[in-house]
Amino acid sequence: MIAHGLEQGRARTLRSSVALHAAMAVGGLIMVLFLIAHMYGNLKVFAGQKAFDGYSAYLRTILEPLLPYSGALWILRVILLISVGTHVYAAFVLWHRSRKATAGGGGWRYETTQNRRGVQRTYASFTMRWGGVTIALFIVYHLLHLTANYIHPGGASSSPYERMINGFSIWWVVLSYAIALLALGFHLRHGIWSAFASLGANTGVARRRHLNQLAYLITVVVIGGFLVPPFSILFGWVGP
Structure with a gap:
C-alpha cells in the first residue's frame, strides 16, 4: 500500500503544472543551445563554399569510427525531437488547463500602468502560441x-x-525567412525569460532584471546572426 501510494504521488507530481513548466523550460533551453550552434554554423557561409560544405560534411562524420556515418547527427536530431515534443506537449497541456480553469477568459495576474485590468500581456507573450x-x-x-x-x-x-546562395538570392525567400525569424525572436525573448522563471532563477528584482537583459541579448545575437547571411547573399555581398 505504501509503495502504491508513493508511486501514485510520483505520477501526480510528474503531471503537475510545476513539473510541466520545468519540462517545457528544459526542452526550450536545449533548443536555444541548438539555435546558437546552428546560427554559428550558418555564418561559415562568409568563409566560402569549400569551408561551408566542409563544415556540413564534418557534421556527418563527428566521432567516426566510434559512431557510424551521421551517427552523432542523428543523436542530436533525436534529442531535439524529444525536446520539441516535450516543449509542445507541456505547452498544450498547460494552455488547456488554463483555459479550463478560467473558462477561456485568461489568467488574472497583477495590475500595471499598462494593464489596468490586471492582465499582464506583452506582445511576445500574447503571440507565443x-x-x-x-x-x-x-x-x-x-x-x-x-x-x-x-x-x-x-x-x-x-x-x-549553393543551395543557400541560390535560395537567398530570391527576395521572397529572404522575406519569408525574415518573417519567421521575427516570430522566433518574440518567442525566444519571452521563452528564455519564462524558462528561467519556471526553473526558479528569477528571485529578486536585480536577478529578474539581469535575466531579462540576458533574454534580450541572446535573442538579438541569435536572430541577428541568422539574418546576416540571407541579406548578405540577397545584396550580393556573398556569393559565387
Whole structure:
C-alpha cells in the first residue's frame, strides 16, 4: 500500500503544472543551445563554399569510427525531437488547463500602468502560441529546402553552400525567412525569460532584471546572426 501510494504521488507530481513548466523550460533551453550552434554554423557561409560544405560534411562524420556515418547527427536530431515534443506537449497541456480553469477568459495576474485590468500581456507573450505555429511551419519548409533538398527555389544543388546562395538570392525567400525569424525572436525573448522563471532563477528584482537583459541579448545575437547571411547573399555581398 505504501509503495502504491508513493508511486501514485510520483505520477501526480510528474503531471503537475510545476513539473510541466520545468519540462517545457528544459526542452526550450536545449533548443536555444541548438539555435546558437546552428546560427554559428550558418555564418561559415562568409568563409566560402569549400569551408561551408566542409563544415556540413564534418557534421556527418563527428566521432567516426566510434559512431557510424551521421551517427552523432542523428543523436542530436533525436534529442531535439524529444525536446520539441516535450516543449509542445507541456505547452498544450498547460494552455488547456488554463483555459479550463478560467473558462477561456485568461489568467488574472497583477495590475500595471499598462494593464489596468490586471492582465499582464506583452506582445511576445500574447503571440507565443501563434508564433510557435509559424515557427513550426517554417521549420518544415526550412528542412525541405536546405537539409533534405526536396524543394529548391533558385535551383537544385548537391552543395549546401549553393543551395543557400541560390535560395537567398530570391527576395521572397529572404522575406519569408525574415518573417519567421521575427516570430522566433518574440518567442525566444519571452521563452528564455519564462524558462528561467519556471526553473526558479528569477528571485529578486536585480536577478529578474539581469535575466531579462540576458533574454534580450541572446535573442538579438541569435536572430541577428541568422539574418546576416540571407541579406548578405540577397545584396550580393556573398556569393559565387
